[in-house]
Each structure stands twice: as C-alpha cells, then as structure tokens.
Amino acid sequence: MDEYNRFVDWDKMDVTVQSQDAKELTCTEFQELKQLARQGYWAKNHSLRAKVYHKLISNIPCRTVTPDANVYRDIVVKIVGKRNSSFLPLPEFVDNSLVPTYCLNAEGIGAVRKIILCIANQFPDISFCPALPSVIALLLHYSKDEAECFEQVCRILACNDPSKRLIDQTFLAFESSCMTFGDLVNKYCQAAHKLMVAVSEDVLEVYSDWQRWLFGELPMVYIARVFDVFLVEGYKVLYRVALALLKFFHKVRAGQPMESDSIQQDIRAFVRDIAKSVSPERLLEKAFAIRLFSRKEIQLLQMANEKALQQKGITVKQKRQNVHLAVHAENFKSEIVSVKEMRDIWSWIPERFALCQPLLLFTTLEHGCSLSRFYSHSEGHEPTLLLIKTTAKEVCGAYLSTDWSERRRGGNKLSFFGTGECFVFRLQPEVERYEWVIIKHPELATAGSEPENHTSPASSTLASSSGPSDPSDRLSPFLSARHFNLPSKTASMFMAGSSECIIIGGGDGQALYLDADLNHGRTSHCNTFNNQPLCSENFQISVLEVWGFRD
Numbered sequence: 001m002d003e004y005n006r007f008v009d010w011d012k013m014d015v016t017v018q019s020q021d022a023k024e025l026t027c028t029e030f031q032e033l034k035q036l037a038r039q040g041y042w043a044k045n046h047s048l049r050a051k052v053y054h055k056l057i058s059n060i061p062c063r064t065v066t067p068d069a070n071v072y073r074d075i076v077v078k079i080v081g082k083r084n085s086s087f088l089p090l091p092e093f094v095d096n097s098l099v100p101t102y103c104l105n106a107e108g109i110g111a112v113r114k115i116i117l118c119i120a121n122q123f124p125d126i127s128f129c130p131a132l133p134s135v136i137a138l139l140l141h142y143s144k145d146e147a148e149c150f151e152q153v154c155r156i157l158a159c160n161d162p163s164k165r166l167i168d169q170t171f172l173a174f175e176s177s178c179m180t181f182g183d184l185v186n187k188y189c190q191a192a193h194k195l196m197v198a199v200s201e202d203v204l205e206v207y208s209d210w211q212r213w214l215f216g217e218l219p220m221v222y223i224a225r226v227f228d229v230f231l232v233e234g235y236k237v238l239y240r241v242a243l244a245l246l247k248f249f250h251k252v253r254a255g256q257p258m259e260s261d262s263i264q265q266d267i268r269a270f271v272r273d274i275a276k277s278v279s280p281e282r283l284l285e286k287a288f289a290i291r292l293f294s295r296k297e298i299q300l301l302q303m304a305n306e307k308a309l310q311q312k313g314i315t316v317k318q319k320r321q322n323v324h325l326a327v328h329a330e331n332f333k334s335e336i337v338s339v340k341e342m343r344d345i346w347s348w349i350p351e352r353f354a355l356c357q358p359l360l361l362f363t364t365l366e367h368g369c370s371l372s373r374f375y376s377h378s379e380g381h382e383p384t385l386l387l388i389k390t391t392a393k394e395v396c397g398a399y400l401s402t403d404w405s406e407r408r409r410g411g412n413k414l415s416f417f418g419t420g421e422c423f424v425f426r427l428q429p430e431v432e433r434y435e436w437v438i439i440k441h442p443e444l445a446t447a448g449s450e451p452e453n454h455t456s457p458a459s460s461t462l463a464s465s466s467g468p469s470d471p472s473d474r475l476s477p478f479l480s481a482r483h484f485n486l487p488s489k490t491a492s493m494f495m496a497g498s499s500e501c502i503i504i505g506g507g508d509g510q511a512l513y514l515d516a517d518l519n520h521g522r523t524s525h526c527n528t529f530n531n532q533p534l535c536s537e538n539f540q541i542s543v544l545e546v547w548g549f550r551d
Contacts, residue, residue, distance in 0.1 A: 200263050385399055
C-alpha cells in the first residue's frame with residue numbers, strides 16, 4: 001500500500017478503515033497538535049501516521065550519544081547471527097510470554113525479537129521494561145526497515161527531558177507507576193475500586209496489570225490511537241486510558257458473575273475483546289473526560305511512591321506484600337474495627353502507606369479522654385488514622401495526611417492544614433468514604449489565598465490555594481505535605497486542632513468536631529451531594545483510637 005508496508009500482514013488488517021486521501025501535517029503548535037492527535041487526524045492514513053510518528057519521535061530530546069539506524073546495522077548480525085529470529089530468547093527485562101504481533105507478518109514478528117536483543121545490547125541499564133515489545137511491534141508498522149524502527153525506539157528510551165516521562169525501564173519506576181495508578185483508581189474510579197477490593201485478595205496485584213492492559217491486551221487499532229496521543233502528551237495519557245478501561249469494565253460487567261476465578265483474567269479478557277463494547281473513539285473520549293491531576297502532581301505522587309519503595313528496599317522485581325499481610329489478624333487488635341474492616345480502610349489509603357503496618361498510638365480506653373494526651377501520642381507520626389465508635393454503635397473515622405504538630409503554625413489561632421489525600425469515612429451502619437470536595441468535584445473550587453483564620457471547616461473544603469495561572473503548572477492542595485517538599489501556602493484546609501477542640505473538615509461537605517474532653521462530638525453536613533451524614537449530628541464517644549503506620 002505504501003513504503004511502510006514491509007512488516008504488515010494486510011490480510012489481517014481492516015483496510016476498510018484506511019483512507020488513501022493525501023494528507024499532510026503542517027502544524028507545529030502543541031495545542032493544535034494535541035487536538036489533531038485526540039481527533040485521530042492521522043489514524044486512517046497509514047503513510048501519514050508513519051510520517052507523523054517519525055516527526056514526533058525525532059523531536060524527542062535525547063542523550064548526546066543515542067544509538068541510531070547505523071548502529072543497528074553494525075551490531076545486528078553479530079548479536080543475532082544465523083539463528084531463527086522467530087525463536088530468539090529475550091532478555092529478562094521483558095515478558096517472554098507477552099510479545100504482541102499486531103497484524104505483523106512473519107518477518108515483522110522476527111524483527112521484534114531482533115530489535116529487543118539489540119536494544120538490550122545498547123541499553124545495559126534497562127532492568128525492567130515490559131512495554132517494550134508492544135512499542136516495537138507497533139512502530140514496525142510505521143517503519144521502512146528494522147534499523148529505522150530501532151532508532152525510533154532508542155530515541156524514546158533515551159529521552160533526557162526530566163519533565164517528559166515515556167517508558168518505564170526499571171522495576172522501581174514500573175512498580176511506583178502501579179502504585180500511582182492504584183492511587184488514581186482510588187480517587188477517580190471508586191465504584192470499580194470497591195469491586196476490586198470485594199473480589200480480590202490483593203488489589204495492588206490487579207492494578208499492577210495496568211500497563212499490560214495497554215501494551216499487551218488492547219487490540220492494535222486501539223493502542224495505535226492511544227500511541228498517537230501518547231507521543232504528543234506523554235505518560236499521563238496512559239493513566240487516563242487505563243482508568244477509562246477500568247470504568248468501562250465495571251460498567252459492562254457490573255452485576256454479572258465473574259467469567260473466571262480471577263478478576264485479573266476477567267479484565268484482561270475484557271480489554272482483549274473491547275471492540276465488542278467500546279470503540280477507540282469512545283475509549284479516548286472517556287479517558288479525556290476524567291478530570292485528572294496535573295502532570296506535575298502525578299510526577300510528585302510517583303516520586304513519593306518511588307521513595308516509599310526505596311525505603312522498603314523494593315527496587316528489583318520481587319513479590320510485594322499485600323494488604324492481608326499489612327493488616328495481619330495475629331498482630332492487629334482494635335476495640336472499634338475488625339481485621340476485615342481495617343483491611344477495607346487500608347485499601348483506601350495511598351499506596352505508599354499501604355506498604356506499612358498499623359500501629360496503635362492512642363486509645364481513650366488506655367490513655368483517657370485528654371486532648372493533650374491525644375496530641376502527645378499522635379505528634380511525630382504522619383499520616384495517622386482516626387477511628388471513633390459512638391455510644392449508638394456508629395463507627396466513623398478519618399485518614400489524616402499531616403502531623404498534628406502542624407497545628408502550632410497558626411499560633412493561638414485555629415488554622416487548618418493537611419492535604420487533599422485526607423478523607424473521612426463511615427463503617428457503621430453502612431460503609432461510605434467521603435472524598436475531599438476539591439478533588440472529586442474540582443469545578444466547585446474557587447481560587448484564593450490561604451486564609452489566616454478559619455471558622456467553618458465545611459467552607460474550607462471548597463477553598464483552593466493560589467498558584468500559577470497556567471493550568472498545567474498549577475498545583476492543587478492535594479500534594480502539599482512535607483514529603484512532597486512544597487510550601488505551606490499550598491496546604492489544604494482539612495484538619496485543625498487547638499487546646500479546645502479538633503475539627504476535621506469535610507469530604508463531600510462532611511465535617512467532624514470533637515470537644516476537648518474527647519467524650520462528645522458533632523457533625524456538620526451539607527446536602528450538596530445528597531450523601532448520608534457521617535454519624536449522628538450530636539454524638540457521645542464510646543471509644544476513640546489513633547493509629548500510625550509502621551514500616
């Protein structure tokens with residue numbers, strides 16, 4: 001069909017969707033290019049897509065010495081020799097059982113393995129890169145020969161722009177991306193997350209499949225459309241599409257029995273057969289309808305997850321501890337929640353802290369109902385988990401991202417602090433988690449500087465810190481704890497404490513007030529989202545516990 005058909009088995013391709021209309025791409029402005037990529041401007045013209053890919057990849061900033069097509073021609077015979085390319089053993093950093101063919105002919109299938117081996121020779125620092133076979137197989141469709149494909153893949157791997165993340169090349173980067181994806185699911189796909197928690201013993205293991213959904217299970221026409229946008233917008237697109245896949249899986253499969261005994265296998269099968277329920281255009285439309293964090297915020301979250309893994313010594317491929325080991329029945333005892341309930345709470349917290357074990361810091365049964373003792377036992381710990389059981393058998397609580405010692409920054413004034421990772425929840429009589437309003441409903445946020453004094457926690461949940469005018473650079477208060485090294489002016493207003501009371505303000509308009517004697521409390525609830533109240537408007541505390549996180 002054109003000069004880029006050497007490796008394509010056209011009998012397997014749906015040529016009816018291909019247009020031979022002569023098209024050119026002349027725009028260079030990012031915003032216009034982004035819109036064209038999302039609209040699929042070059043998706044139906046094989047030759048045009050090849051030229052666009054070549055242009056976009058050639059513009060990727062790379063290391064000074066990046067292997068090119070000539071390097072491939074020099075080394076391929078030495079590395080491959082006379083061996084049958086279709087049966088070449090692959091390096092350990094890729095999954096030998098997951099090498100997509102994407103409608104390639106026999107020569108193309110062999111070329112994938114040859115290029116992988118040559119890349120392993122030129123990039124000895126790559127230790128884990130499961131997406132590589134898929135990227136090579138896709139780019140062979142749009143390459144004149146193996147050497148050209150090799151050069152394009154090398155440029156993607158050798159990108160040295162710190163703000164432009166492309167493909168994970170180490171287990172640490174890959175694993176932290178899985179944790180970050182889990183954090184995003186927890187925020188943006190709560191219904192699907194609830195299903196994962198209910199049917200899977202290890203939710204993190206399910207989410208570790210997220211790149212496989214894209215670079216392995218997704219049909220060629222779908223991943224090509226994703227790749228169109230990925231080359232323009234970067235790594236964030238992958239998170240968007242994976243979230244959209246999970247949302248569609250939950251929508252299509254909700255209420256139906258599992259097709260296998262593994263939710264992982266069910267999701268993989270759904271993605272493989274996605275053409276039965278969702279078009280590529282609908283998938284991308286759903287992906288870009290998700291009001292995701294900014295690129296900077298996701299990068300900060302990823303860095304925090306990497307740091308947590310490094311502190312745990314998890315830098316090479318190994319079996320990760322699941323939530324059932326983090327909250328172990330033999331080592332856990334609470335007068336408020338059961339082991340199962342604590343595991344449910346653990347599934348809600350940020351992934352980097354789900355690696356830790358719960359540690360009881362304070363309980364009114366042992367330490368009494370003293371607010372000063374509450375502070376003395378809780379300070380120095382970040383984050384913490386607050387659990388409350390009322391005399392009416394209601395159970396509620398809050399995940400608090402920031403050390404209570406931060407309350408002193410306001411002097412004698414009652415000032416709010418914390419981050420948007422905070423949330424409040426109810427376990428009895430029904431399970432419900434309440435997201436922080438500005439994250440779940442960003443359209444309600446209003447820009448403004450941090451107030452010096454706050455009188456209403458409900459109003460504070462609708463406030464946003466001042467920041468740069470460029471939306472792509474704006475940091476919401478979501479990531480403003482000390483472990484992100486951000487200024488305090490970006491802090492959200494979720495928690496406050498003084499010698500007289502504690503105020504924990506409000507996911508979805510919910511807020512908790514605890515009196516100094518820790519015997520009484522009350523809730524505030526706005527009906528913006530028609531949620532049930534956290535607990536009785538005025539309640540008496542039966543037991544209160546504060547839990548920390550132990551490495």
